[in-house]
Amino acid sequence: MTKANAVIGQSGGPTCAINATLAGVIDALLKSKKISKIFGTVNGINGILSGNLKELNKIFENKENLSLLKNTPSSYLGSCRFKLPEFEENSEIYEDIFASLKKHNIKYFFYIGGNDSMDTVMKLNAYAKKFDKGVTVMGIPKTIDNDLFGTDHCPGFGSAAKYVAASVAEIARDAYCYFVDSVTIVEIMGRNAGFLTAASALARSENLCAPDLIYLPEHQFDVNEFLSDVKDKIKKHKNVIVAVSEGIKNKDGVYVAAASDVLQNDKFGHAQLGGAAKTLENIVKTEIGCKCRSVEINVLQRAASHFASKTDLAESFKIGKTAVSYALRGVSGEMMIFERENGENYKIKISSMDINLIANKEKTLPENFINARGNDVTKAFINYARPLILGEEKIKTKDGIPVHLVLKR
Amino acid sequence: MTKANAVIGQSGGPTCAINATLAGVIDALLKSKKISKIFGTVNGINGILSGNLKELNKIFENKENLSLLKNTPSSYLGSCRFKLPEFEENSEIYEDIFASLKKHNIKYFFYIGGNDSMDTVMKLNAYAKKFDKGVTVMGIPKTIDNDLFGTDHCPGFGSAAKYVAASVAEIARDAYCYFVDSVTIVEIMGRNAGFLTAASALARSENLCAPDLIYLPEHQFDVNEFLSDVKDKIKKHKNVIVAVSEGIKNKDGVYVAAASDVLQNDKFGHAQLGGAAKTLENIVKTEIGCKCRSVEINVLQRAASHFASKTDLAESFKIGKTAVSYALRGVSGEMMIFERENGENYKIKISSMDINLIANKEKTLPENFINARGNDVTKAFINYARPLILGEEKIKTKDGIPVHLVLKR
Incomplete structure (x- = not known):
């Protein structure tokens, strides 16, 4: 041979x-x-x-x-x-x-x-x-x-999902230590597919409700709904943790990140994103007025x-x-x-x-993985993703x- | 009793x-x-x-x-x-x-x-x-x-230092995968004391030279020296990793971060920082014109x-x-x-x-832990910090x- x-x-x-x-x-x-x-x-x-x-x-x-x-x-x-x-x-x-x-x-x-x-x-x-x-x-x-x-x-998804979930849990513990109203917005990668942002839900356990809200690129982002969701959660427990995809878009299909960053295109025509959480941080500070911090997990989610x-x-x-x-x-x-x-x-x-x-x-999150209001994932997603991490x-x-x-x- | x-x-x-x-x-x-x-x-x-x-x-x-x-x-x-x-x-x-x-x-x-x-x-x-x-x-x-x-x-320092060093190593691996000139700027916590930023040097090993440059709050930051340092390193090997403290200040004592963010004061009179790396990212893009990314390790360095x-x-x-x-x-x-x-x-x-x-x-990095040019740490610092991680x-x-x-x- x-x-x-x-x-x-x-x-x-x-x-x-x-x-x-x-x-x-x-x-x-x-x-x-x-x-x-x-x-x-x-x-x-x-x-x-x-x-x-x-x-x-x-x-x-x-x-x-x-x-x-x-x-x-x-x-x-x-x-x-x-x-x-x-x-x-x-x-x-x-x-x-x-x-x-x-x-x-x-x-x-x-x-x-x-x-x-x-x-x-x-x-x-x-x-x-x-x-x-x-x-x-x-x-x-x-x-x-x-x-x-x-x-x-x-x-590769399972490892990134595990790191995102563990990091969101740790970020939440950090946020909970002060007894003041606060919003922490964690930005997660995924231009068009919200799987990794959805994976932040795997942080939840019997003693952790974070993330309280999850915004995915598959669901049209409405800033008024977002503010109303955040205010509701602050009332329930002071420290609100929000997971948000870098790729969330408004009803006109414009990236929320675009509000703060000039969009550049890579060779494949993908928009280079970054900044959705920072944009929302500024909105929360202006519209709600409480302490707000944005955290981009950035390249560590694919490198850790x-x-x-x-x-x-x-x-x-x-x-x-x-x-x-x-x-x-x-x-x-x-x-x-x-x-x-x-x-x-x-x-x-x-x-x-x-x-x-x-x-x-390109595969995106199936509809049955997203809740009706578009601010969370469903149990079906958890069942899908849990074994992978x-x-x-x-x-x-x-x-x-x-x-x-x-x-x- | x-x-x-x-x-x-x-x-x-x-x-x-x-x-x-x-x-x-x-x-x-x-x-x-x-x-x-x-x-x-x-x-x-x-x-x-x-x-x-x-x-x-x-x-x-x-x-x-x-x-x-x-x-x-x-x-x-x-x-x-x-x-x-x-x-x-x-x-x-x-x-x-x-x-x-x-x-x-x-x-x-x-x-x-x-x-x-x-x-x-x-x-x-x-x-x-x-x-x-x-x-x-x-x-x-x-x-x-x-x-x-x-x-x-x-x-608490040793754990944060370990996470920072491991993360900088992982961020460097990520940056090295593309064969294009690139600068990655990692922002690390520490208002006035550069110990944690200095700890990024613990990432180095026999097969990793990152971070290439380290800028500390104890040393006056000069943007022209920074640009010249970065250009030199790009010539040597395409992907440059920079560790920078959130608290670096210019010759007038103004935070570099202040260029992009409005300074707020907490109850103790500390400036709330964030954004030094982003400021430098924009400077590199404008002045050098290569690919540049900033990464804030953010609260994970104290929570991971x-x-x-x-x-x-x-x-x-x-x-x-x-x-x-x-x-x-x-x-x-x-x-x-x-x-x-x-x-x-x-x-x-x-x-x-x-x-x-x-x-x-407040204790800050002693002089013998910082090199003469103020863009790196010394062996004495490594010897001090290594056992702690x-x-x-x-x-x-x-x-x-x-x-x-x-x-x-």
């Missing part, structure tokens, strides 16, 4: 589980007799184009490195935001990519990423099939936003691997491994997915789905700080 | 170690034969004035609650920002306080707090002595700012007990216990302190110091979220 080489790339915004998936792919490839060299493409598709491919075999024959990789946040191989043009618009870039793959005898291409990365997977797979390139192209999901279509949930979900990391690793077994038996042009099995206990099955059914679609990892630390694995550039 | 009662209060900004100190005080009081009832005064001195005292004995005879208390962030008893007037200005409030103490047969008063709380300890002790009230008043330090005079370091320092919690507990043994043998009007012993290995001794030598003084606690979780102990109000 002639052995072939494989390449793995990471793309889009980092998470603290994307490296667990990478570890799963590497682990399975190392164990396969069909695979010789395992390459990592540095900064996503850019590494293939520039020839910046790193051989990973030796690094990860050391099992300790594989274990460290699982608990390292962000993208070990670096990431990119690279919009592949349509083949009809620019065939040269496709020729360059496949020339590079051929040069390195690469027959398997694994791309771990979000919506935009799945667009890349779809296009490369179509090209490979059209021109009979003999390259298997597989997508593996990751995103803290949990907005990929076709999968029950995305690797020191409190990742054990369930999420285990699933992320496993979906990476399974992607390899699918690819090696000839599956191409698919994204790996989680399917939740019916029954009382949480159980998932890993399979795959045609990438054409997934790419460039369970368990903690034992993190390796040195000198009091988590140890991360770093690729030598 | 006639038994007496004791009261404990918590005051000032919360930390994630202040409850460990409370646990230490409670543990020692429960074990003492001289003590009958242990009261917690709700919201600091306010609870004594309003009669809102909670009996703690039963709650903490359950050892599991004592253990949970150690890992609960914020102030279990609630806090206050209450400036006690001078006795000469308002003797009535002193009479009310001591009447309440007498009514409850309280002979021991423990106050856990920062600078302002030590002012309260000093005044109450002076009054008790002057009028022979027979009440022992003891102060126990806590502050994430580490700015209390007389003690090597403050309970899920990643507290084991050393800090153990010391915080022990200083609470020792405060009781000092008080029971007749010491009054003192604040408990840590003294670092000489020698290669970190070792502390707990003792106490006259509160009059401590109250209303060592070790992690095994946190109790339920449903994926840390369990906190809550006082029924």
Whole structure:
């Protein structure tokens, strides 16, 4: 049997589980007799184009490195935001990519990423099939936003959700210590999908009612309803905790954040947000006049691997491994997915789905996860999200700080 | 032997170690034969004035609650920002306080707090002595700012420092994933004392150079030097991480944060800060023109007990216990302190110091902890701070979220 080489790339915004998936792919490839060299493409598709491919075999024959990789946040191989043009618009870039793959005898291409990365997977797979390139192209999901279509949930979401929920609980404890009316507004990531903001509800327990209010991008934001909701809650108990998505919009579809920040567009045409909580803080100070603080959890919600979900990391690793077994038996042009099995206990099955059914679609919170007034989530959401945040990892630390694995550039 | 009662209060900004100190005080009081009832005064001195005292004995005879208390962030008893007037200005409030103490047969008063709380300890002790009230008043330090005079370091600082350092490391990993010039500015708490901002340097390891630059309130901030420093670092490696104190000031003594926020004053005359990083973000975008993001770690640096320092919690507990043994043998009007012993290995001794030598003084970073250019810390600071962040606690979780102990109000 002639052995072939494989390449793995990471793309889009980092998470603290994307490296667990990478570890799963590497682990399975190392164990396969069909695979010789395992390459990592540095900064996503850019590494293939520039020839910046790193051989990973030796690094990860050391099992300790594989274990460290699982608990390292962000993208070990670096990431990119690279919009592949349509083949009809620019065939040269496709020729360059496949020339590079051929040069390195690469027959398997694994791309771990979000919506935009799945667009890349779809296009490369179509090209490979059209021109009979003999390259298997597989997508593996990751995103803290949990907005990929076709999968029950995305690797990376559970860890971000756990960190958000734990942080909201801690922020609430902090707010409760003073006996004065106060509003604390916590801003959470998610442009169009409110899953992560909704996950703040997982902070609640028998002795914590925070967050009191949750505003999601799926529900039109009304500032008067918001003020009325907040006033009601202050009356009940002095310290009100509000979770708000960065992506909440008013009835005209204008981002609340836009009131304080000039909107900029990234290469994919997404608005760069930030500032919804700050805008609301100013509104509360003016209209209610009580103490108000806004807290942006910011990039820590996707980078805080020191409190990742054990369930999420285990699933992320496993979906990476399974992607390899699918690819090696000839599956191409698919994204790996989680399917939740019916029954009382949480159980998932890993399979795959045609990438054409997934790419460039965006999943948002289903209606039954949002309450009628649009200021909270439902029990159905809690049941959906709770299993994803369970368990903690034992993190390796040195000198009091988590140890991360770093690729030598 | 006639038994007496004791009261404990918590005051000032919360930390994630202040409850460990409370646990230490409670543990020692429960074990003492001289003590009958242990009261917690709700919201600091306010609870004594309003009669809102909670009996703690039963709650903490359950050892599991004592253990949970150690890992609960914020102030279990609630806090206050209450400036006690001078006795000469308002003797009535002193009479009310001591009447309440007498009514409850309280002979021991423990106050856990920062600078302002030590002012309260000093005044109450002076009054008790002057009028022979027979009440022992003891102060126990806590502050994430580490700015209390007389003690090597403050309970609470180590945990905040650990969280800041780990978060800066994670923020850096996140920033490094894109291969574009970028500046990330992390804002850290500390009005006048730069200890916590300096602690960001503890993020550095053999594979992490972040933070590249550290700006402290002790050193006059020059925006041109800042821009020149940042440009130099970008040339060396594309992604620059800057740690900046909320309290940096320019040559005229004006807060950098003031450029973007209207300054408000709290009851103690401290400026309410926030926004130094945002101001600098805007300056970098305008003057350098590269990608720039500001991250405020915000209240999580004082509330994130899920990643507290084991050393800090153990010391915080022990200083609470020792405060009781000092008080029971007749010491009054003192604040408990840590003294670092000489020698290669970190070792502390707990003792106490006259509160009059401590109250209303503020400790800032000594000169030998700051480099000549004022954009970094020295090895001496690392040696000072490193031992304080060592070790992690095994946190109790339920449903994926840390369990906190809550006082029924």
